[in-house]
Structure formats: structure tokens, C-alpha cells
Amino acid sequence: MEHKTDKLIFPRITLAGLKGGSGKTIVSLGLSRLFFQKGLKVKPFKKGPDYIDAKWLSLAAENSASNLDPFLFPVSKVQSLFWSFANFHDIAVIEGNRGLFDGKDVHGSYSTAELCRILQAPVVLVIDCTKVTRTMAAVVLGCKLFEEDLNLAGVILNQTAGQRHRTIIRNSIEQYTDVPVLGALPKIRHNPIPERHMGLISDQEHADLEDIFQSISKLVEDNVDTDKVLEIARHAPCAAPVHEETNSLHKFHNHDKPTIGVVRDKALWFYYEENLEALRQSGAGLIDLTLLDKKDWPEIHGLYLGGGFPETMAQALDENTILKKRLKILSARGLPIYAECGGFMYLAESLEYEDRCFSMAGILPVRTKLFKKPQGHGYVQARVARKNPFYPVGELITGHEFHYSRCLELPDNLSFCFELDRGVGIADGLDGICYRNVLAGYTHIHAFGAGKWAENFVKAALIYKNSVLSNQESCPDIHCQ
Template identity: 35%
Template sequence: MQQNKLPRIVIAAPYSGAGKTTISIGIMAALTKRGVNVQPFKIGPDYIDPAFHTDVTKRNSINLDSWLFDEETVIELFQKYALNSDISIIEGVMGLYDGIGSDPMLGSTAGMAHILKAPVILVLPAQGMSTTIAAVIKGLKEFREINIVGVILNKVSTEKYYDLLKETIETNTDVKVLGRLPIADDIKIKSRHLGLVQNCELLNKELMIDKLIALIEEYVDLDQIISLGQNAEVFKIELTEEKELKKEYVNVAVAYDEAFQFYYYDNIKALEELGATITYFSPLKDPKLPENIDGIYIGGGYPELYAKELEQNISMCKAIKDKSEIGMPIYAECGGYMYLNKKIKTLENDEYNMVGVFDGDVIMTKQLQNFGYAELTAEKCSCIFKVGDKIKCHEFHTSYIGHNNEKLVLTEKYRNKEKVSWYSGSKKNNTFGMYPHIHFLSNINIAKNFIESCLNYKELGD
């Protein structure tokens, strides 16, 4: 066992919408501008925030999740990516203690900070408070004795108000005030039905990031943040031997463009480590699939926002459907699953034809149809599942698919301490799609099953 400082900071907030993503991005970008090698992480099942992290740090942001993974996997992932950096900035999820059900430490930012023994910096909007803000901070810190070491006050535009808040916090708590961020509409990232607008869609993104960096440099004590990260508890590193995975050499095409961006970085890495050569393609822009492929992986995203363009790319829709009909393994989740159905009906009642592997109509709604963590149990085989396989998952979508009564994968979760269940997914030929998002490191056998399906297809063609 070795010991390493592994400097690290968790950025948390009392609730969603407090500004932790904006401030996390700003800190990452400002430190990177200084030449600090920042390793970004995101707690929870998120795809949009990590894309911003990756863009400003030029290092892939890694998802950490204490419900999808066991604690050993969380620690292995963290140390794997943190080792070759100067500091890890770990953006939290929702409110500090918000996770699964009433357990404040399961799937929450606080739970992750405990696992990683990481100091926490709170992002706290301060409008309408003075001395009460100290009580809020003290309550958040002592509720489960989380190591909150600093606070950044958001939407505090005057120096006089900031000085008042700083004095009351530092007089009544042992938490350092590390600065503030004034109200500035030109650094606000807009939201929509599944979260923030994607990094790839932002207009004037460089100008926005430059303005954010300037504000962070002016109003936030970056040197103190680095110091607090460096003073984190020494991290005991278990040097485990790299497991030699059996490699099966196959070529997998992965859909990636503005409509399909929702992939965990480690899902792609897992396929590569199992022997897959990844080739990316665009369902929006490419006229055909890559050559010499043995399987297709279509992740989530926003096909409903690009439904017209996807429909107009007739040659790509036909190419994917043709591959499905000859038995090529195709796995699609959430947005990718929507794309493989017959059509998408938007909120404006416009209908757009999609690939048509599955005979379902995707209906967009204004409400979440399923949201949160669940567990999957396969009741039938597919290109990713063998009967009895289990894996944890996350669902987050505002559409539903009509005419889908297949009993392929049992989905179960607890809602108000009561177990609820439903079936997920569609299968045709060797194509399988479902709404739930999965992380292969929750059960690596699922990735192995997909690679095996691709290898079997390849051998049939040889």
C-alpha cells in the first residue's frame, strides 16, 4: 500500500440550481489557465456537466457514483485518474445530502465526499440572508459531520454585502469564505427538459468561459482552494494488479454528434479494453456507416431536437436498418433507442420518421416519464444480456413509446419504501434498445456480452 496526497476538492451546494456547475467549470478553467493539471470528476449519472469539464480542462471528466458502483470501484476509478494530476475537482450532484430515498449518504455528494475523504466547498446563493447563512452552513456541516472547509457565495454583487456575510460566517463557524460570484447573466448556462444546454450547442461559448474565468480570478481565492485541496487527508492507494481482460478484436461503430452525446467515458474505455476498435459516426451528417464494422452502439442524447435532420438523412436510417436485418449486434439506450423506433412525435405534434427497426411511436411529453435509479434483471437474451444478468441503471426521460409490451428486462426500484417494477426494452433480430442508461463498470459482463455478440457476428461473416 502506498500513500499519496492526491489533492482533491468536492464542490457541493444545498440544492440544485445554486450555481455549483457554473462555479465548478469556472474553477477548473481558471486553474487550467494557470497551468494546473486539473482532473475533473462528476458525482452521479450525468453526461452534460462532464462535457463542460472536459472542454475546459482538456482531460476526460469521470463519473463517480456510490450507488451504481461498489465502494471499491469508486476508489479504484478515482485513484486511476487522479494520480497523474495536480488536483481533482469533483462536482457534486443536486443538494449535498440528496441521493437515494431518505438515506443522506447513499448516492449523494456527502456520501462520495466521505468515501474519498475529500474536503468540501459549498456554493451558496446568499440573497435575502445575513446571520442566518451561518446557521445554514453549520447545519449542513454537522448533519453528518461532513468536512466542509470553505464556501463561495453566489449572486453577491456588492462588496459591502459580501463583507457582512464573510464576517458573520467566519465568526460563527469554522468555515472559510473563499470569495463570491456577482450576478452576471452572460455566464449563465441555459437549461431545458433534461438539464443544461449541451456544451456543443452553446453560442459564443469561448466568450462565456473567458468571462467566467475573469470573474473567478477576480472574486475567488484560487490559491486558498489549491491549499485546501492539498491539505486533504492522505489517500491510501491500494496497488491492485491490472486484471488482464480477454480481448476479442472487433470493430464497433459509435454514434456521436449533437444528437447523441450521452456516453460515460469509461463505457467506451471498457469496450476498448475488451478489444474493440471504436469508430465514431454521425447519424446527422454521415451518409453511411463506417466500413468493416461488427457492431453498433448508439447512446443517449436529444434526437427529438434534431428529428427533422435525422429523418432527412435517409441513407443513414436505411444503412442502420439494413445492418439490423442481417443480424449485426446493435445496442441503443434512451435517445438511441428512440432513434431506432418508427417515428418521433414532438410536443408541437410534428411527426418525423426514424430508423424503424422497432415498430414503436415515440411520444414527447412535458413530464418526466421515469426518473432515478433502478435495477435491471434480464428475462430474455439479447446482444448485451444473458438471462438472469443484473445491472444497476438510471432513467431520465420525458418521452414514452407506444405499442411496447415486450417482457425483456425487468426494471425494479423502491418508491417511498415500496417496490415498483415495469418492463424495459425492445428486441428485434440482434438489435436491443431500452430507456435505462447503464454503466458497464457496474457489471463488466454486460460489456463482455456485447463484445461476444460482435465477435459471433464477425465470425459468421468470415
């Protein structure tokens, strides 16, 4: 990467909250869209493991969002990934997750505040002011003093009841702290983006996206001093050039690339863009596929099934018997298949949802069922315990899980790839069912925290491709070295 100067300049702002549901997503989306409309090239980021907020940020900024999390991958890669965008964007809008200081332990490890210190990013705190006035000044002062080296540059009041309410809170914060109030949002009757059990509803379920973003951006423009927010972002400190490559995965050199299919449709669409880019850099050609169409697929040499909401498309998945038969044949022939969460659920025999049972691909001898409460939620630390195409035995990987489904009545002869030091997985701290060259489970990985996953995936796809070219009846079971 070439640098224009000996210092990297990257205006940036982090929108954080006191808790989940504080309003930081609405503000982040509104600012991203407004800055874009000003002619700025906006690079959105989402702190933590999250697909849905990141997708909405991408749509608001009309630019793909990246996730940043010091648990999912090393701090050096957090920095190199972030700063790799500096010379090509005018501003970074970073949306935090949960409360500002909330992490995985009492020390706040891997919190939004920690990420802000890593990136030297100023923080604007979005605070829910429902049924509170002067007390909010004490809360803001506490956040200002709670951790050293945190640049709390301003607050935005949310859910304010009226002008008198806003005036008392604003005057209290400005009298008792030196933190400026940058705006005050009124109570809104309806969330412009409805939510379901895993957070915001997918953009794919809305036909009126422009109306949604127009409503959000007007709300923010009318009630927030966006020029002041932009000024704060532009005063963020410069950084020394980052020399580490954002993706250190070895590039596989091959003139005839193997093709890996990536299912991206209304059922499955949870992917980190860096995962896909890592596959490309490792030598794969990627092609988008769908589980919802009965048309034949082109020839593929590997298949990536991400997470999503298979339950919302369960009827269509059930009825596509042609594709299910095709996938069974491909998996039996040894096609390398990597499936995460929703993709794992699709590979099972069935999916129970809202008192109905739907037939899935039937590649794995398990059945899943959706419940009203999370069955697994949080960071995952896994040790690779079994030979497979994607990871060497003994490797430690980091990831996350968030699923409302779980498996029912597991057979005794299942082979699991992952032993979890942290996380729930499929059952009893085990995750990642192995069958032939299939690895499927509830754990989501990020390529920067998963060793040579991408490189190994591409090598496995090439082995499969060569077996097809040599007219072998099936590809051998592939074991990562």
C-alpha cells in the same frame, strides 16, 4: 499501475451545493479552467449520473471527466477509478450533484456527502444567498454538524446583491462558525451557459466556447480566493495504494478485432468514457459514426447508440432515408445493437416533438413523443429477464434514466429484457426491448455496474463478424451465456 511512493497523493476538492442550481457548476468550471491556466493538470469528476456537466468540465479542464457514483458501481470501483488518476494529475476537481446531503432515501444514501467521505475529499459549499443574510450562518453551521467525518472546508457565496449584503453574510458566517468564506459571487444577469429541459445546453450548440470559459473563469478569479481553494485541496489526506484494477472486465484476445461503431454527433453523444474504454479493453476497435450524414459507413460488427437530444436534430434524422434503410438491413441481418434513451428513440418508428411527427429508423415497432415534464428520472435497478446478447438471464444491473419522452400505444407482442425493481422504463416497470440482436430502452448503464456487458458486446460483435466472413445471409440470434 506503478506507484511513485507507498502513499498516493492526490490534491482534491469537491464543489457542492444546498440544491440543484446553486451555482456549483459555474464555480467548478471556473476553477477547472483557472487551475489549467496555472499549468496544473486537472482531472475533473462529476458526481452522479450526468453527461452534460461532465462534458463541460472536460472542456474547461481540457481533460476528459469521469463520473463517480456509489450507486452506479461498487465503492471499491469508485475508489480504484478515482485513485488510478493520482500519479498523473496535479489536482482533482469534483462537482457534486443536487444538495450536499441528498441521496436516494432519508439516510442520504449515495449522496455527494457520502462520496466525499469515500474519497476523503474536502468540501467547498456554494450557497445561493438570494434574499438572506444572517440566516445563512445557521445553514452553514447545520451543514457542518449534520454528518460526522465530513470536511466542510469553506463556503463560496453566490448571487450576492452588493457589498453590504456580502459583508453581513461573511461576518455572520465567520462569527458563528469556523467555516471560512472563500469568496462571494455577484448576481449575474445572464447564465453564460443557457439551460434546457435536461440541464445545461450541449457544448455542441455553442460556437463561442472560449468566450464562455473566459467569462466564467474571470468571474471566479475576480471573486474567489483560488489560492486558498488550492491550498485546501493540497491538504487532502493521502491514501494507501489501490491494488484493484479500475476495469476488471476480461480482455478478449483476438488479433483481428471486431469493430463497434459509436454514434457521436449532435443528435447522440451521451457516453461514459469508461464504457468506451471497457469495450476497447475487451477487444473491440471503436469507430465514431454519425446519423446525420448520408455517406456510407465502413464495415461494423456492432453498434452503440447512446443518449442525447435526437429531438433537436429530428428533421435531419427524418430526411436521412439512406441511413435508415441501411440500419434496417443491418439489424435484420443480426447486427448487435445496444441503444440507450435517445438511441432507443431513434430506433423507433417515429418521434413526435413540438406538434410535428418525424420518421425515425423504424427498427422497433414503437412511437415516442416528447413531453414538457420528465417521464422518467432517477436511479434504475433492473433484473435481466430475457435472453439477449449483452447480459445473462437473472443478472442484476444498476443504471439511471432521465427522459422527457415516452412510448405511445405499445403493441402486445413486445419482448422486454429488463424487469425494473426501481425506475419507470418504457412501460409498467419494463425496459429494454429485444429484437434479433438489438437491445434498446431508456436505461443508461455504466460499465462498472453492468457485469460483463462490454465483454459480451464484443463477443457478440465477433460472432457477427465471423458470420459476415463466412458469407452467411444473417447472423443467428445471440444469447449471452
